[in-house]
Amino acid sequence: MEYRYGKNINYEDFSSGRVLYHISGMTNFPVRLAQEIYGRCIEYSRKKNNICLYDCCCGGGYLVTVLGFLNQNTISRIIGSDIDLELLEVAKKNLSLLSEEGMDNRIKEIDNMIVNYNKESHAMAKESAIILRSMIKTPIQYEVFQADALKEIKLEIKPDIIITDVPYDQLVDWKGSGEGLVNRLLDVLYGACTSDTIIGLSMNKKQKVKNDKFIKLERQKIGKRKFEVLRKR
Ligand SMILES: C[S@@+](CC[C@H](N)C(=O)[O-])C[C@H]1O[C@@H](n2cnc3c(N)ncnc32)[C@H](O)[C@@H]1O
Numbered sequence: 001m002e003y004r005y006g007k008n009i010n011y012e013d014f015s016s017g018r019v020l021y022h023i024s025g026m027t028n029f030p031v032r033l034a035q036e037i038y039g040r041c042i043e044y045s046r047k048k049n050n051i052c053l054y055d056c057c058c059g060g061g062y063l064v065t066v067l068g069f070l071n072q073n074t075i076s077r078i079i080g081s082d083i084d085l086e087l088l089e090v091a092k093k094n095l096s097l098l099s100e101e102g103m104d105n106r107i108k109e110i111d112n113m114i115v116n117y118n119k120e121s122h123a124m125a126k127e128s129a130i131i132l133r134s135m136i137k138t139p140i141q142y143e144v145f146q147a148d149a150l151k152e153i154k155l156e157i158k159p160d161i162i163i164t165d166v167p168y169d170q171l172v173d174w175k176g177s178g179e180g181l182v183n184r185l186l187d188v189l190y191g192a193c194t195s196d197t198i199i200g201l202s203m204n205k206k207q208k209v210k211n212d213k214f215i216k217l218e219r220q221k222i223g224k225r226k227f228e229v230l231r232k233r
Contacts, residue, residue, distance in 0.1 A: 001036075001220045001221065001222050003032065003036050004036065004039060004040070005035055005036050005039020005040065006031075006032035006033060006034075006035040006036035006039065007032070007035070008032070011031035011032065011066075012128070013128035013131050013132055014031050014066050014069070014128075014132075015128075016060075016062055018121075018124065018125045018128050019097065019106060019110075019128045019132055020062060020065060021090050021093045021094050022060065022062075023086070025084075025086075025087070026059055026062065026087065027059060027062075028062060029066075029165050029202070031070075033222060033225070033227075034063050034066055034067055034163070035066075035070050035071075037163055037200040037202060037227050037229075038053075038070075038161070038163060038200070040229055041161045041163065041198040041199075041200045041229060042074065042161065042198075044198045044217050044218075044229060044231065045160055045196070046196050047196065048074065049074045049076075050074075050076045051071075051076060051077075051160045052076070052078075052079065052157055052158075052159045052160050052161075053067060053075050053077070053078050053159060053160070053161050054078075054080070054081075054155070054159035054161070054162045054163075054192070055078075055079075055080050055162070055163055055164045055165075056081050056082075056149040056185070056188075056189065056192075057082055057083075057149055057164045057166055057167060058080030058081060058082050058087075058088075058091050059082055059084070060090035060091050060094060061090065061091030061092070061094040061095050061144065062094060063163065063165060064078045064080055064091075064095070064163070065078075065091075065094040065095055065097060065098065067163070068095070068098045068140045068142075069098065069132060069135050069136075070135075072135060072136065072137040072140075073137070076140060077141045077142065077157070078095060078140055078141070078142040078143075079143050079144070079145075079157070079159060080095070080142070080143075080145075081144065081145050081146065081147040081149070081153065082147075083146065083147070083148050083149070083175045084175075085146055088144050088145075088146060091144045095140075095142040095144065097132065098139060098140045098142065099136065099139035099140075100133060100136055100139070101139075103129060103132060103133040103136065104133075107126065107130070107133070110122055110125050110126045110129055114126065148175070149164075149188055150175075150181060150184050150185060150188060151188065152188060152191075153189070153191070155192050158192065158194045158197060159192070159193070160196070161197070161200070162189060162193070162197060162198075162199045162200070163199075163200040163202075164199075164200075164201060164202070165202040166182055166185065166202065166207065167181075168203060168204040168207070180208070180210075182201065182203060182207045182208070183210060183211045186199075186209070186211040186213065186214055187211065187213070190213050190232065193232055194232075195231070196231075197231070197232065198217075198229060198230075198231055199214070199229070199230045199231070200227055200228075200229050201227060201229075201230065202226075202227040203228075204224060204225060205221065205224065205225070205226050209228050213232065213233055214231065214233060215230065215231050215232075215233050216229075216230055217229040217230060217231060
């Protein structure tokens with residue numbers, strides 16, 4: 001796959017655990033790939049700005065927070081849900097960084113770490129935090145809530161774009177059992193979308209998307225992952 005939207009630059013300011021919060025059990029999604037999937041979704045979307053972005057398996061909110069920073073001109077709202085309450089607490093903290101106030105609080109935390117431990121990693125975190133703060137143009141509204149994405153998702157606002165990195169075997173398992181869980185997820189997402197919602201699903205190569213309720217707009221393989229872009233039929 002040739003990248004069209006994810007620039008080939010250094011994304012280390014977004015390293016999980018540096019400025020963005022990290023706890024064990026969280027996965028790190030490649031930033032360049034996240035931006036590529038978002039770019040392709042928006043290419044198919046009728047709506048090009050004021051985007052409501054939703055991740056139904058948001059974990060610690062890393063993917064959506066990074067997209068929030070990189071797409072200040074187009075994203076106005078982010079919604080995240082996950083089955084794991086502990087990860088959702090981290091997602092809230094990460095999404096709070098998308099406002100100047102939230103980032104100022106994070107910079108204070110990092111300053112305290114510099115005073116108490118004086119590690120080089122903390123000095124680097126401060127530099128990255130200042131860079132990320134300078135990227136903020138307007139605060140992005142956000143909300144997170146607990147939901148089992150294989151059962152029912154109740155959304156008051158229907159998202160324009162859904163991007164999700166679905167669970168995969170050893171890394172982070174699906175909390176649910178049975179065959180074809182990606183397709184069950186799509187059945188649930190069907191009720192959460194409008195006919196204009198564009199879905200970017202990232203998964204490992206073993207998972208097969210076959211759901212007649214959706215039209216496949218694109219399928220790309222990249223390393224160990226693949227992603228598909230879909231819309232309601
Ligand atoms: C690959 S991780 C996604 C990580 C996330 N994109 C991030 O940036 O941190 C998959 C997530 O799916 C969640 N999950 C597993 N089963 C689920 C279910 N039935 N409903 C909702 N979320 C689920 C896990 O808790 C995990 O956070």
